């Protein structure tokens with residue numbers, strides 16, 4: 001499906017972004033996703049994937065394109081401290097080397113953005129997606145905001161960026177970071193902030209100044225699944241992207257919106273992500289097809305690893321593998337070793353879903369609120385697989 005090139009950014013040193021064995025966030029899930037992606041490529045597919053496996057930490061100058069000087073110095077100091085320190089007031093601890101580890105992830109996403117701009121095509125940067133960090137603070141397991149810095153790099157070269165975030169948590173760091181910026185369209189599907197961290201992302205938060213009308217928040221109640229994601233995406237993404245005409249689409253593809261995630265209660269499935277991703281690729285192709293796909297949250301190893309490897313295949317334009325295809329033995333053995341749990345045997349499990357309260361009435365109410373907040377109207381609900 002994708003016409004241009006496909007590049008993966010994965011430096012094994014991204015694993016150094018590590019809050020310790022008892023913390024829910026780990027880049028190890030992303031590593032196992034990359035390994036699964038790579039080990040299931042056919043020889044022909046293998047020749048169509050480029051890799052960047054060596055990424056040096058971003059410089060302070062790069063970090064300062066989004067973060068405050070005082071905060072960057074604070075992280076640098078905390079990084080070399082022997083004292084246990086928290087970088088935010090909650091659950092983002094400092095650890096030895098946290099400055100370099102965070103700056104390396106920033107550099108990966110920034111490189112991905114520059115590569116997509118210069119060469120076109122899709123760049124997959126699964127270590128990135130740390131969307132909560134603000135200019136002067138860490139937040140929600142995010143030390144530096146790699147996606148915001150990537151977007152800043154695109155703006156520097158006069159590009160218009162559509163940022164699409166389907167992590168269960170609202171991407172507050174990115175949205176507020178560009179709240180007044182008319183060059184960034186921000187579309188964020190997330191679990192309703194009244195029920196989940198960070199509590200932001202109300203429909204009425206639409207941007208200010210030049211950014212007014214360009215921040216689009218789609219809060220979903222717990223237990224909402226593909227039916228909402230896909231119906232809203234088919235209805236809203238085409239007019240929003242057509243109206244904005246982005247030069248680059250940056251996707252935060254957090255997998256904590258996957259059903260069964262222990263930290264959030266949305267219920268998207270791998271098939272839902274497939275269709276969402278295909279729609280996004282199709283739309284982006286109308287504006288040059290430059291896409292950067294990052295990872296993000298996701299707290300269940302068996303879901304994140306497989307679903308994110310699948311996301312890689314989608315954006316690479318490779319055929320979706322059958323749900324029942326067996327996963328490689330070596331990958332499964334390493335998974336069991338690393339996570340201390342039996343590895344999944346095949347690509348997709350039958351989902352165990354709770355009853356969703358989503359329906360036509362709720363959708364109309366959300367779209368009506370959105371229309372009022374944005375001062376524009378959207379088409380009526382469109383059918384499935386709308387190839388338009």
Ligand SMILES: [Zn+2]
Pocket residue numbers: 167168169254256296297298
């Ligand atoms: Zn999240």
